[in-house]
Amino acid sequence: MSDVSWSRRHVLAADDWTKEEIELVLDTTQPMLEVLSRPIRRAPPLRGRTVILYFSEASTRTRVSFEIAAKTLSADVVSISASGSSVEKGESLLDTVRTLEALGGDIVVMRHASSGAPYFVAQRCNAAVINAGDGWHAHPTQGLLDAYTLRRALGSLDGRRIVIAGDVLHSRVARSDIETFVPLGARVTLSGPPTLMPPAWLRGGAPKGVELEPDLDRALDGADAVIALRLQRERQDAGLIPSLREYTRVWGLTEGRVARMRDGAPVLHPGPMNEGIEIEPAVAHGPRSLIESQVTNGVAVRMALLYLVATGEAASAGERAPSLEAVA
Amino acid sequence: MATLLGTDDVRRAIARIAHEIVERDRDLPGIALIGIRSRGDVLAARLRDAIRANEGVEVPLGLLDITLYRDDLTRIGYTAQVKETRIPFSVDGRTVVLVDDVLFTGRTVRAALDALTDYGRPRAIRLAVLVDRGHRELPIRADFVGKNVPTALGDDVRVRLAEADGLDCVEISKAGGAA
Numbered sequence: 284m285s286d287v288s289w290s291r292r293h294v295l296a297a298d299d300w301t302k303e304e305i306e307l308v309l310d311t312t313q314p315m316l317e318v319l320s321r322p323i324r325r326a327p328p329l330r331g332r333t334v335i336l337y338f339s340e341a342s343t344r345t346r347v348s349f350e351i352a353a354k355t356l357s358a359d360v361v362s363i364s365a366s367g368s369s370v371e372k373g374e375s376l377l378d379t380v381r382t383l384e385a386l387g388g389d390i391v392v393m394r395h396a397s398s399g400a401p402y403f404v405a406q407r408c409n410a411a412v413i414n415a416g417d418g419w420h421a422h423p424t425q426g427l428l429d430a431y432t433l434r435r436a437l438g439s440l441d442g443r444r445i446v447i448a449g450d451v452l453h454s455r456v457a458r459s460d461i462e463t464f465v466p467l468g469a470r471v472t473l474s475g476p477p478t479l480m481p482p483a484w485l486r487g488g489a490p491k492g493v494e495l496e497p498d499l500d501r502a503l504d505g506a507d508a509v510i511a512l513r514l515q516r517e518r519q520d521a522g523l524i525p526s527l528r529e530y531t532r533v534w535g536l537t538e539g540r541v542a543r544m545r546d547g548a549p550v551l552h553p554g555p556m557n558e559g560i561e562i563e564p565a566v567a568h569g570p571r572s573l574i575e576s577q578v579t580n581g582v583a584v585r586m587a588l589l590y591l592v593a594t595g596e597a598a599s600a601g602e603r604a605p606s607l608e609a610v611a
Numbered sequence: 612m613a614t615l616l617g618t619d620d621v622r623r624a625i626a627r628i629a630h631e632i633v634e635r636d637r638d639l640p641g642i643a644l645i646g647i648r649s650r651g652d653v654l655a656a657r658l659r660d661a662i663r664a665n666e667g668v669e670v671p672l673g674l675l676d677i678t679l680y681r682d683d684l685t686r687i688g689y690t691a692q693v694k695e696t697r698i699p700f701s702v703d704g705r706t707v708v709l710v711d712d713v714l715f716t717g718r719t720v721r722a723a724l725d726a727l728t729d730y731g732r733p734r735a736i737r738l739a740v741l742v743d744r745g746h747r748e749l750p751i752r753a754d755f756v757g758k759n760v761p762t763a764l765g766d767d768v769r770v771r772l773a774e775a776d777g778l779d780c781v782e783i784s785k786a787g788g789a790a
Contacts, residue, residue, distance in 0.1 A: 314694060
């Protein structure tokens with residue numbers, strides 16, 4: 284049996300991952316999809332482990348995706364959200380997580396509105412932490428599932444040009460996509476309103492492998508795939524776009540626009556979609572759309588990460604979560 | 612390093628096991644072969660070819676990776692890579708012949724039995740191995756054996772097959788020997 288090295292304790296962002304680490308996750312995702320296709324969708328590697336889903340920010344698909352992933356690998360799953368928990372009573376993030384860990388959590392999957400919150404927790408508790416999205420910063424499992432979906436559709440990301448269209452400024456998905464795609468050899472073209480681009484990137488400070496093309500039609504010409512980002516309407520109070528109608532006219536993905544890409548080039552969207560705003564229904568549900576397979580692949584990618592974190596070298600070193608004396 | 616089975620010995624053992632599998636159940640259409648990665652799958656394909664040549668029947672062939680079912684995942688200290696499992700038929704009601712290269716502690720077979728039950732309910736499960744080297748840690752035995760080999764616990768028994776290794780043979784390195 285050939286074996287490989289996975290030494291990461293936590294999954295916080297993919298910004299310092301090697302190509303080999305990313306490929307190991309993607310290679311492990313493939314057999315996890317097979318598990319999901321079986322008559323009995325269950326395998327035992329996380330038996331006796333507890334995965335705590337701690338979501339302090341709204342999420343349905345990511346939370347459910349992690350829950351199915353953990354349960355398929357036979358973990359016990361405890362799910363809590365900020366509302367209805369002691370967070371409402373003023374408990375600090377650290378106290379909440381320490382308590383959860385003392386209750387026997389081996390892995391904490393967390394989503395938080397503050398960028399960096401998972402790092403804060405990972406430095407201060409013994410459970411493994413998986414970032415399920417923190418503020419504008421990172422959403423590493425989304426980047427990995429998008430990379431898996433594209434690799435499956437295109438064969439490889441090496442030498443491919445991927446367009447990410449829309450509100451990049453507020454998008455942790457865009458950041459994680461870039462961090463995952465570029466080490467695999469892809470180039471990324473960002474296209475969206477200048478007001479919704481990170482100002483430093485507009486001034487020439489974009490990450491390696493990334494170029495900006497404000498004209499969406501030009502960005503799409505000959506591209507290998509496009510990822511439409513959700514227009515975060517809850518973050519548009521600052522007057523960054525003139526109007527939704529204007530946004531849709533200039534930045535909406537239409538059938539005519541996606542036809543500028545290479546034949547059959549796929550369309551992705553991290554969801555939830557504002558159909559009719561950043562993407563036309565005909566595109567979202569058309570022949571190029573991989574949006575539904577992104578959902579299935581997301582479960583498999585999260586299974587792969589849970590497996591690697593729970594059984595990798597860092598986990599095998601005996602760092603199980605401490606028992607109740609930690610809260611005493 | 613001593614050779615336990617040469618190329619011709621491996622060929623004869625596979626041919627004999629192919630006959631025994633058919634004789635044992637006499638229900639050729641109900642038989643399926645599932646090879647355990649990463650040498651059992653090669654052996655299972657050889658058995659399928661042999662049965663086709665002898666009987667003119669194509670028995671279904673599957674491939675099983677047991678990594679997720681190992682009982683030592685958190686003890687081994689390294690990451691065991693999960694590979695693809697492919698069982699492109701229903702195991703329900705079939706006689707499934709599990710195929711592996713070496714039968715040793717029996718833990719791999721235990722894991723494979725657990726994995727198979729997640730695919731359905733076979734009528735029966737049999738076990739075919741090229742080499743049985745003893746030292747079982749679980750109450751498991753093979754139905755079809757190429758060669759029984761007495762070994763010391765620390766010996767290293769290695770099956771080489773042309774598809775993966777360039778040639779067919781079975782070798783043994785004695786424990787503590789100079790390789």
